[in-house]
Amino acid sequence: MIKSRFIVTTLMLCLISTSMFAQEVSKVMPLADDVLLLSVTEIGDELLAVGEHGHVLKSEDQGETWRQIDHVPVNILLTKVVSVNQSVWAVGHDATIIHSSDGGETWELQFYDPDRQLPLLSVYFMDAQNGFAIGAYGTILTTDDGGLNWQDDIIHDELDYHLNDITQADDGNLYIAGEAGYGFMSTDQGATWEAIELPYPGSMFGVLALADEVIMFGLRGHVLSSRDQGQSWQNIPNINLSSLFGGDHIDQESAILVGANGARTIYKAGRLTTLSGSSALEIGDDYGAVLVIGNGDKILLLGEEGSDIQTLAKP
Numbered sequence: 586m587i588k589s590r591f592i593v594t595t596l597m598l599c600l601i602s603t604s605m606f607a608q609e610v611s612k613v614m615p616l617a618d619d620v621l622l623l624s625v626t627e628i629g630d631e632l633l634a635v636g637e638h639g640h641v642l643k644s645e646d647q648g649e650t651w652r653q654i655d656h657v658p659v660n661i662l663l664t665k666v667v668s669v670n671q672s673v674w675a676v677g678h679d680a681t682i683i684h685s686s687d688g689g690e691t692w693e694l695q696f697y698d699p700d701r702q703l704p705l706l707s708v709y710f711m712d713a714q715n716g717f718a719i720g721a722y723g724t725i726l727t728t729d730d731g732g733l734n735w736q737d738d739i740i741h742d743e744l745d746y747h748l749n750d751i752t753q754a755d756d757g758n759l760y761i762a763g764e765a766g767y768g769f770m771s772t773d774q775g776a777t778w779e780a781i782e783l784p785y786p787g788s789m790f791g792v793l794a795l796a797d798e799v800i801m802f803g804l805r806g807h808v809l810s811s812r813d814q815g816q817s818w819q820n821i822p823n824i825n826l827s828s829l830f831g832g833d834h835i836d837q838e839s840a841i842l843v844g845a846n847g848a849r850t851i852y853k854a855g856r857l858t859t860l861s862g863s864s865a866l867e868i869g870d871d872y873g874a875v876l877v878i879g880n881g882d883k884i885l886l887l888g889e890e891g892s893d894i895q896t897l898a899k900p
Contacts, residue, residue, distance in 0.1 A: 636663060647878050657683065705721075707751050712776070747764045749761075752792050806825050835877055835881060
């Protein structure tokens, strides 16, 4: 399907430079909430989403309506957004990092290197000062001052695979989902990283930390689980072979995972339950991200044609 190829290509990152747009401010467009959105974060009671052409959108009503933020300093694809209180960071193509200190209303450029022609794919902050941005070819950037300065490095001398997502578990360990059957783990707050050879040789696009386990998910519906701090990983059976691109916690022990061809599945205790019976979808068949909203009974889905809210019908 054309839509599936589009999302897969976007998230696996064909490395086409967008530098001819990157020095432009993102343009305010009347249909900005109907184009590709890839990530969303909660800032208090508000939501902030990012996506194509440097679009940053804010919602004060849990995703029912959106307004576009103007004067965002880049016009490139933004792939991930995270927040700590009112501080917000977003990353994207052309090795770009932008930051807001007022909940996403105004933005500044913190890091930008279009000549490298590589995307940053994910960002994670342990607190308002200490964070990481990761991306193609093993790129990892580290900051201890809220992004005023970034240390630019490669995560492994020999494994220069794309780094797709990063999170931290309750025990403090950091985990990175990568491609070609590799992930990475740090037990010392990111000072050093250990390569993890996963039981599936394909790409993992996302990683989530639950109460007593870490799960990675990705290509062809593969979901992997570790209950021993990343020392060993088990394949979780999945009848749906659609690639999984995004996920969010439902509670401490379960998560909702979404992806290509309308894939929506709940993970809990080593089992996957595919959701069915949805109504006609407004944003097409592919989802790049999901956020559990309301009282945990609804999900906000992001994809090629914007956002959509659906009821979370728990099995």
